[in-house]
Amino acid sequence: MAIIVTLDVMLARRKMKARDVAAAIGMAETNLSLLKSGKVKGVRFDTLAKLCRVLDCQPGDLLEFDSNGPDETD
């Protein structure tokens, strides 16, 4: 995917466990794991806001755009 999720980098920076972040934002740990590995089709703004609040960061710290990544079309 052209969008890369860098959530694991932010978790390492903040020295937080995925399980604790998932509990803090009210998300299942499985879903957070899927998000971390980029195996989701999208993220809701609401979820992004909660992650930014808990991790004290900006959306750009959690998502990167890879211009060489595959261009997914319908």
Next chain:
Amino acid sequence: MTDEKQRLQTLQGDFSSMARLLTVLFAFAALSLFAEAYVPLKQLGAMLVAGDRTGIRAIGERLIALLPAIMLLGAVWQGRLLFTHLEGGALLAPETGRHVRRSGEWMVAAAVSALIIGEIQHGTAVGSALLVGVAAVGFALRSLAGVLDQAAVIQADLDQIV
């Protein structure tokens, strides 16, 4: 509790009631059918044991005439399975469309078999207008199942957005 959760909870209550109602209806109808079939089956058994085949055709016709009712019972059972599944909360899942489709198929089968059996046994399709209506509802349910299948695909896609 959000409006959406409240609505879902209300719906689940309705589904639970429907599942119970259909269970009771199924049990009642199955018992009635069994009562209707019991005497002819017993006579058939006695005839076969005695080697007397004189009344077999008449008894066979009575039993065959019960087929449409058995098929409608199949539709009721599928309906019960549908509402039991919906009670679990996964409204837009592939199983929903599958149960609706099967209910429709049983209804079509019941109507068509009743029309054919009526034509063969009585020379006319008894209650044909009603049976055509039942078949039409069955076909409509099958079409609706297609819509539900598509909805399940969309829901599965949405579930991948966290």
